[in-house]
Amino acid sequence: MSQHYLIGIDIGTQSAKVVIFTTGGQIVCEQQQPLRPLATPAPQYAEHPDDDLWSALQIACRKAMACFHQLGGQNHQLLAAGLCVIRCCRVLMKSDGELAWPVINWMDKRLNQPYQHQPEYGDVSYVTTSSGYITHRLTGQLKDTCANYIGWWPMDNDRQQWSEDPALWQRCNLRPDQVLDVIPPGSIAGEVTAAAAQACGLPVGLPVVVTAHDKAVEALGAGSLTPGVALISLGTYIGAMTHGEKNHTDARHFWPFQASLPGSWLYECMDVRRGMWTVSWFRDQFGAAALAEATDRGVSIEQLMNQQAAQVPPGSEGLITLHDWAPPAEAEFRKGAILGFDGRHTRAHMFRSLLEGIALTMKNHMDKMADELGVPFHQLIISGGGANSDLFMQIFADIFGLPAQRNKMKSSAAIGCAINAGMAMKIWPDYASACAQLVQPGECFHPDARHHQLYQQLNEAVYQRLHSQLDPLFSQLSPLVDS
Template identity: 20%
Template sequence: MAARSSTESFVGSIDQGTTSSRFLIFNEAGEVVASSQQEFTQIYPQPGWHEHDPEEIVASVKSCIDSAVTAFKTNGYSISSIKAVGITNQRETTVVWNTHTGEPLYNAIVWTDTRTQSLVRKLKEHETSDTLQSLTGLPLSTYPSAGKLLWLLDNVPRVRDAYENGYLSFGTIDAWLIYKLNGGVDRNVFVTDPSNASRTMFMNIHTLKYDPTLFAFFNLDGEKLHLPRIVHSSDREAYGTLDSTELVNTPITGCLGDQSAALVGQKGFSAGQAKNTYGTGCFLLYNVGESPVISTHGLLTTVAFDFQGKVNYALEGSIAVAGSSIKFLRDNFEFINDSPDISALAETVEDNGGCVFVTAFSGLFAPYWIDDARGTIFGITTYTKRGHIARATLEATCFQTKAILQAMEKDSGHKLKELAVDGGMCNSDLAMQTQADLISIPVKRPAMRETTALGAAIAAGLAVGVWSSIDDIQTTNTEGQTVFNPVMTKDKAESMFALWERAVTMSRGWTN
């Protein structure tokens, strides 16, 4: 194939998720021109435990880069036209390694993992525990990285030894990937961005710096623990360059936690804009502007992005189970052969037949924060069919989204006018129409739904001039969007939601 124009510029995007790694290459119009995806092993050593092999994650990312670049070249493009690479990643997932050798000291503990329940309850008894959220934006729960690190120190001798002897490195997946993709110990590029650092409970949400008060609360010595340096989300120098793969020497210039990346990919650059990503879990971010808003209604406060000193914050509602509930129906109940079949099954019935499915497989996250809830299906009768349970499964995520939006309205003082959506589950027209009906506002779905990867590409591209400013990006990925307008009456929506809230109350107390 003939070579393409040498004036075209492209940006690569590493999208390291909970179940797979991907690499996508975007052009200046925000279109995907090549991509590759690779699943990796999910490790469940005990009920409620969820781990990944850190080295397998790195290997999967490198494999995806090479596969996508090979396709890129086959289509007539030149590697030299890829100006930079951005990274977006699963966030709270925790990795610890030997500072001297770069060897992981334990499997990565995944954000969904609930092994720290008893530890978190003890931390909540501390007399100053109620001050943490005002400093970090996060409530104490099994979700942030801090508890996972404390568990490792208490239960894994080689991690404790590394800490006591001053060679324990701690990071979220972004920091681990950047470190390894730069070659590890030799270059020792050990950095993170504020959108990821804000998920650890070690960073002060106001100063964007690690806070000695927080280390003291968790009884950690900040001098013994090696933490990644916090840098801008978009930075020309700080993230180093790839030391291998087809893109060797290509600069890494952007980094965002996956949900912040999706907000950027949806162009949610201004206060009052919101997006909901329906992935393995479900994450709703509402941009609140340049000052953090600390929630009093069960939400998290997080850094949306830091583009060369322009810092925006967001309120966040996190749902532990969204797309994974569909995977559960596929793998555990064998209701469907492939996840996209869920809509067709749900459409075999007119409604949920009285079934309500609280998909609290790992407890309930925002805005409820019930760690002893478990998955429960209410309303089953001899009338119940698979289609009713399929519909109730889709509705579960939509109900939790409604609960989060109500909390956001209370915290921000503003009612959302529309909701931008992305993620695999939003491919279901039925799910998105249900969502619009239950929240009584329009739901907008873009034609190109790789918004998380696009957000990382935008962060990287801004640093190297592929896009000169945020204004250059505003029209990216706007053609062909679908708008789902509510057709259900508000009274009907509120009646259904009241039944959901009753089911949530009844799902409590299933674990000690």
Template identity: 25%
Template sequence: MAAKQFILALDQGTTSSRAMIVDASGAVRAIAQHPFRQIFPQPGWVEHSPTEIWSSQSGVATAALANADLTDRDIAAIGITNQRETTIVWDRETGEPVYNAIVWQDRRTAEFCDGLRAHSGEIIQQKTGLIPDAYFSGSKVNWILANVDGARARAEAGRLAFGTVDSWLIWKLTNGTRHVTDVTNASRTMLFNIHTMDWDDELLNLLAVPRSMLPEVVASSGVCATTSGLIHGVPVAGIAGDQQAALFGQMCTSPGMAKCTYGTGAFMLLNTGTTPVASKNRLLTTVAWKIGNTVEYALEGSMLVAGAVVQWLRDELQMIRSSAEVEQLAATVSNSNGVVLVPAFAGLGAPHWDPYARGSLLGLTRGTSRAHIARAALEGIALQATDVLEAMQNDSGLPLAQLRVDGGAAANNLLMQIQADVLGIEVVRPKNAEATVLGAAYLAGLAVGYWPDKETIASQWQVDRIFRPAIEPHDRSKTRATWKRALQRVSQWTREEETAG
């Protein structure tokens, strides 16, 4: 085998680390995956061990090479995609973390962010495109500096480094010689100005984070480091947060193209081109990627519960034995018979952002069956996505001809058909479902000439199935009106509970 014939893509996720070997056709030649611990020190807190993140990721990288019978000499470039917002602070001299990684799901800084939102919310949103929330990295860094003995003094002396997971991996891959992040990860910190494309001193002062802690910000596609150690002499040439990587892997490279990734939750991104669109509908404005000197932006909406509602039917209600059974059960009825399931188990995400909302099952009668509830669960996932897409179109003014889909729940044909029905547009599922990993590989390969241009990559993108709307506009309007009434009931219940409390 000739040298330099493959891309190594590293996918560092919330529950596991993966590595894949990708060839010039975009096919995955080998894969390795390893889970790691989830640490819950107290309610609402979620942590990871940075050491375990690195050991699991380096382990699967060498395993994927071995599985494909390759060495680092066969790799043209490395692309990295990662769980976003998760925050790591380490000592520059020793390379040792000063605290566990604080995961994006962690809510310990919620009260701090309530204060930010009240006093500085508008300026933060204008500069970062984000709504102040414990989700993002900046408040997590602030917490570490305030709560770890000696951390503030060490940071102000220039000894501590902050990074999202991509930064930590590159630091380790280069034996501590490179401290970088890309624009997509930087844009999720609440410290980065997406208009100037630089760290913002006003935001740094607001969150009390010394500039000396911050990584150099680089393009999403471009050689930014060369590995040293276990994997030696390979350029790191692509970096993107997982959802932006999936947007690129789905080849949503023109304004008005959108993708939705259906996992435990669901994330929808709409490419808005080279101009950031300020949301008036409580969406996030984020950097999609930077290639060369060109920066593209996206609107993003997150749904907190998607596939998790199916897990709830399986584990708590024990209505099904496996998640795959939900499609067969729901398909035994032609509609939900007026049943609506609002899956607000963790509150409602975009565009509602109601953290106090709770899951609700409405419209039950004596004729309601397990199948009706199963179908209502799938409809609840699809209708949440429809709310987000409607908000995106209202913000951007961009017409949408189709929605590209990926993630585990995208394999559910009935869910995808329901999604097409309630959206009224085509839902397109690609043959290769590994959009996130492919996005990282493509960004790296572009940088080193492995693929000559985006058009070559786009020609490899192949359709598995197109789901076309199959209901009448009147029925679509009726379904959405029923859903909106259910959301109003949930909101009313929330207000009454607060009043009663």
């Protein structure tokens, strides 16, 4: 092992992943540590218990470094670590950098409003993001990427710095002394401290490079850099995005965010807030009866459910899933729904309907974004664990009527981290060269014209009308059960 290596650190909603790459793009070690289930102390509250993000990262790092050393790797060969942490969380830090309160997850309804100090929070010196917190844990520096401040933050996105508008600070209920210094993606925030090295197994002095918010890092790591190419990221939060060059502050059907690609913007449409979480929920709650069958066949329960759902016709014979298990901020009364049951339907129908509901929801959101941008999509790139499913990939191709490609490595965020880290260390001349080196395209699925026509009919006649039909009922139900 005579070459040099980069580390990609990706902490999502469900796990912490650490991947060590060669500068040529080969994966040397890949380890992860599941996060604990979110705590829900009140309806529509969601917190990471104790210090779970940091605890999981320590375990994942130690496992990755043990693997690296077993393969003959030496600490001096590691050039830098790129860091990407789940976005849209709120972290309350004490003056010594410890948590004053458990990390408030992006699904928590408190994040729909500006920060409000509560007596139970205790001594809060800093209000920051999850990436700011983990950056401080690793480096001891009070620094964060400027590209992970989404929501109630006084950020000037065009300047990539804190706003100079006092009124915006007041609306966000924050003061300049309560936030961390911000730096652009691809910048070195600091070096791994002795305390962090002891906790994580990383070498002391290893440069830590900031990236952006997790979806922007995925878009970079997926190689979706050109107009007309969209990334659909299959995570707990399912988003769709495409790169551009302008901050469309007046956009109606998408958000312009700072990209992990310096000087660019990431356009992201509406989402499915508990997308792959819903698939996992279905497996855990209703898959027990399939477990014995999966064991007998020598496959995982996910493989079995995908195999069985692939035998169900497109459209799930009329079974339709509406994905509102976590409602949007503008309609907190909404609930998830599965409609159209009759005697034909089995567990396989329900599973396929969950996948179709995700793809239909994303198509409707993405069509509005493409129309507003005036740039139709001609290719999809699918990332995340769900891209391992041939069935899900084909459903996306059939519903969109577009080729759907997955890359060889489905966890694009770790690649994006390595790209930002490598650029900070001047490994490649530009980001296009970095993507060409690290991003490795995989299989491409092409649409079936008959299936696409059926999905179009179902979408226009039924799916696009579900909210208008169900919202009045759910607005009556929510006050009865969510108080």
